[in-house]
Amino acid sequence: DQQVKQNSPSLSVQEGRISILNCDYTNSMFDYFLWYKKYPAEGPTFLISISSIKDKNEDGRFTVFLNKSAKHLSLHIVPSQPGDSAVYFCAASTLEGNDMRFGAGTRLTVKP
Amino acid sequence: NAGVTQTPKFQVLKTGQSMTLQCAQDMNHNSMYWYRQDPGMGLRLIYYSASEGTTDKGEVPNGYNVSRLNKREFSLRLESAAPSQTSVYFCASSDPYKNRVRGYGYTFGSGTRLTVV
Numbered sequence: 677d678q679q680v681k682q683n684s685p686s687l688s689v690q691e692g693r694i695s696i697l698n699c700d701y702t703n704s705m706f707d708y709f710l711w712y713k714k715y716p717a718e719g720p721t722f723l724i725s726i727s728s729i730k731d732k733n734e735d736g737r738f739t740v741f742l743n744k745s746a747k748h749l750s751l752h753i754v755p756s757q758p759g760d761s762a763v764y765f766c767a768a769s770t771l772e773g774n775d776m777r778f779g780a781g782t783r784l785t786v787k788p
Numbered sequence: 789n790a791g792v793t794q795t796p797k798f799q800v801l802k803t804g805q806s807m808t809l810q811c812a813q814d815m816n817h818n819s820m821y822w823y824r825q826d827p828g829m830g831l832r833l834i835y836y837s838a839s840e841g842t843t844d845k846g847e848v849p850n851g852y853n854v855s856r857l858n859k860r861e862f863s864l865r866l867e868s869a870a871p872s873q874t875s876v877y878f879c880a881s882s883d884p885y886k887n888r889v890r891g892y893g894y895t896f897g898s899g900t901r902l903t904v905v
Contacts, residue, residue, distance in 0.1 A: 678830075680830070682830075685828075708888055710893045712893065712896075717898070717899075718898055718899075719792070719878050719880075719896030719897050719898045719899055720831070720878070720896050721896070722892060722893030722894065722895070725891045725892070725893060727888070727891075733891075765830060765831065767893070769884075772884070773819075773882070773884025773885065773887070773888060774819055774821070774836050774838050774844070774882075774884055775833070775836075775846075776821075776833070776893075776894065777833070777847075778823075778830040778831040778832070779830050780828055780829060780830040781830055
């Protein structure tokens with residue numbers, strides 16, 4: 677069973693606009709959430725994370741929001757740039773930390 | 789600073805053949821992982837090693853074996869390859885507690901693309 681779900685396989689936005697990527701999870705034991713970015717023929721690279729004790733974490737153009745009651749998190753990219761075009765994976769782990777589960781990914785295309 | 793190094797980058801196997809995927813990290817991380825990536829499935833955990841000398845099953849361990857040779861190296865072995873094991877395999881490493889405190893994630897290698905015909 678997929679404990680982390682990304683229901684949008686793809687998203688296309690215009691350069692300079694906001695990109696919003698969504699993720700849902702089912703395991704209430706998850707308490708650490710992350711977003712990874714992946715370019716073709718490369719491994720995923722860590723982008724941003726959030727602990728369950730927070731509802732927002734910001735790093736430059738990237739902001740992650742966590743809604744624990746809805747078991748939902750989202751990644752906002754503002755403003756979007758063509759170099760942001762990649763596959764974005766949502767991930768979650770429990771306190772133990774060695775059981776990170778990933779969503780299926782969302783392919784973001786930012787058009788110039 | 790190489791990070792996580794995987795070899796080989798590409799491999800084609802015939803059904804029933806065996807092979808070992810190699811992974812090494814130079815970040816002194818305690819934990820290492822093997823994931824496979826398939827279209828529409830994301831990354832799924834095959835096995836992990838929380839520390840040197842220990843290994844544990846993940847979500848999809850069937851058909852695979854692992855060895856944590858030392859703190860740096862974690863290998864994945866396919867004893868009798870099947871077409872269902874055609875996938876891209878990623879090795880990763882982490883120090884989960886330190887990473888959580890600092891807000892970091894796993895560090896991944898660049899992957900091995902395996903085709904079983």
